[in-house]
Structure formats: C-alpha cells, structure tokens
Amino acid sequence: TSDKIKRSFVIIGLGTFGGTIATELARFGNRVLGIDINEKNVSDLANTIAEAVIADGRDDEALKQAGANHYDVAVVAIGEDLEANILCTMNVKLLGIKTVWVKALSKTHHRILSKMGADRVILPEQEMGQHIAQMLHNPVVRDYLSLGNNFHVININIPEELEGKTLGDLHLGEKYNTRCLGVMRGSDYLGCEDDVALKKDDKMMVLGRRSELRLFGDTL
Numbered sequence: 001t002s003d004k005i006k007r008s009f010v011i012i013g014l015g016t017f018g019g020t021i022a023t024e025l026a027r028f029g030n031r032v033l034g035i036d037i038n039e040k041n042v043s044d045l046a047n048t049i050a051e052a053v054i055a056d057g058r059d060d061e062a063l064k065q066a067g068a069n070h071y072d073v074a075v076v077a078i079g080e081d082l083e084a085n086i087l088c089t090m091n092v093k094l095l096g097i098k099t100v101w102v103k104a105l106s107k108t109h110h111r112i113l114s115k116m117g118a119d120r121v122i123l124p125e126q127e128m129g130q131h132i133a134q135m136l137h138n139p140v141v142r143d144y145l146s147l148g149n150n151f152h153v154i155n156i157n158i159p160e161e162l163e164g165k166t167l168g169d170l171h172l173g174e175k176y177n178t179r180c181l182g183v184m185r186g187s188d189y190l191g192c193e194d195d196v197a198l199k200k201d202d203k204m205m206v207l208g209r210r211s212e213l214r215l216f217g218d219t220l
C-alpha cells in the first residue's frame with residue numbers, strides 16, 4: 001500500500017482537535033504519526049493511525065527520536081499550554097518539516113505563530129463560529145466554501161417553493177451574477193443546463209461573491 005500514500009503527517013497533541021485530525025487523515029489513507037505527552041491519548045489512537053508515540057513536544061530530541069523529521073507536514077495541536085505550543089512549533093520548524101499548521105489559543109498567540117513562520121494558524125472556535133453563523137443566517141445553505149477574494153461556493157438545499165422550476169427560471173447569471181456549478185439528486189449529477197428541472201431536496205452548488213449569493217439566498 002506504500003505507493004498509495006499521499007502525504008505523511010505528524011500530529012502533536014492528540015486531544016479532541018488533534019485526535020480528530022489524525023483519525024481522519026489516516027482514514028483518507030495517509031501515513032500519520034501521532035505524538036502526545038499523555039499515555040492514554042496515545043494508546044487510544046494506537047490502533048487507528050500508523051504510529052502513536054509518547055513524547056514531549058517541547059523536547060526537540062524526543063521529536064527526532066520519534067522520527068518526526070521525516071514527515072511532510074506537522075500539525076501542532078497542543079492546547080492550553082501556550083509555552084509548549086510555541087516551543088513545539090519552533091521545534092518542528094527547526095527539524096526542517098516543510099509545512100507547519102498550528103492551533104492557536106488566542107488572537108495574540110495567532111500573531112506570534114504567524115511571525116514564527118507557521119504556514120497556517122487555526123483558531124478552531126472562531127472559524128467554526130463563522131461557519132455556523134453563515135449557515136444559520138440562511139438555513140437553505142447547508143454548507144459553503146470560501147475561495148478568497150470574497151468568492152464563495154454555497155451548497156443549497158432546494159426548498160419546496162422551487163419545485164418544478166428550471167435552472168433557467170432562476171436567472172442566476174443575469175440577476176445575481178452567480179453561476180450554478182451543478183445540481184445533485186441523491187448521488188446523481190444532473191449538470192447545470194438551463195433545462196434542469198428542480199425538485200425539493202436537490203442540492204445545488206452556486207459560485208459567486210458573498211453579497212450576490214446573499215441576495216439570491218434571501219429570495220429562497
């Protein structure tokens with residue numbers, strides 16, 4: 001199976017956040033090394049990921065002994081202990097790991113980690129909060145993806161009121177300057193031609209700027 005391995009990841013800190021990342025990455029077929037100072041958190045994941053090791057992220061020698069330097073990507077998911085989080089970030093950078101993502105505990109911490117050269121700093125609660133607010137704001141929006149520069153893709157659950165209308169009837173382009181990327185009915189892809197007739201509970205993906213997507217969403 002080794003030729004199927006896409007990338008290799010070392011996750012340091014196997015709490016809820018790091019443990020979930022490690023489990024999912026392994027499920028996607030990646031090689032994952034998990035490291036935690038806490039024996040129970042390590043043994044909980046031992047059967048799920050390729051390797052799970054008890055070590056202290058503050059200790060660069062211990063990380064090296066665990067083989068962390070051989071991985072493409074490091075995720076520092078140590079929470080609470082700010083000093084350990086920062087030292088561990090420094091250690092994985094010094095070990096030469098090319099891509100480093102770190103969970104931050106606060107905005108100030110976020111700034112420190114960015115200055116240290118972390119490739120991506122994550123504030124999980126803020127990011128999740130924003131995501132949830134977007135979906136609550138418009139309940140037909142099941143999920144969305146931010147593409148940067150104000151562009152988003154939203155995934156809409158077609159409501160009953162649109163049943164029988166065709167994609168052409170919605171005038172997504174002319175009215176809202178948005179574009180349909182496709183309609184799914186169950187696991188069938190119906191495409192995005194003007195004559196596709198919508199049914200309740202179809203899923204429709206629409207690309208556009210946030211404000212224009214909102215205008216369209218408010219008509220649903």
Ligand code: ADP
Nearest residue numbers: 013014015016017036037038056057078079084
């Ligand atoms: P979460 O919200 O993700 O559960 P926690 O702060 O509870 O966050 O979990 C962070 C994990 O990091 C814990 O499993 C903890 O044992 C681990 N951890 C804390 N300090 C270190 C360290 N110095 N080295 C490695 N892992 C650590």
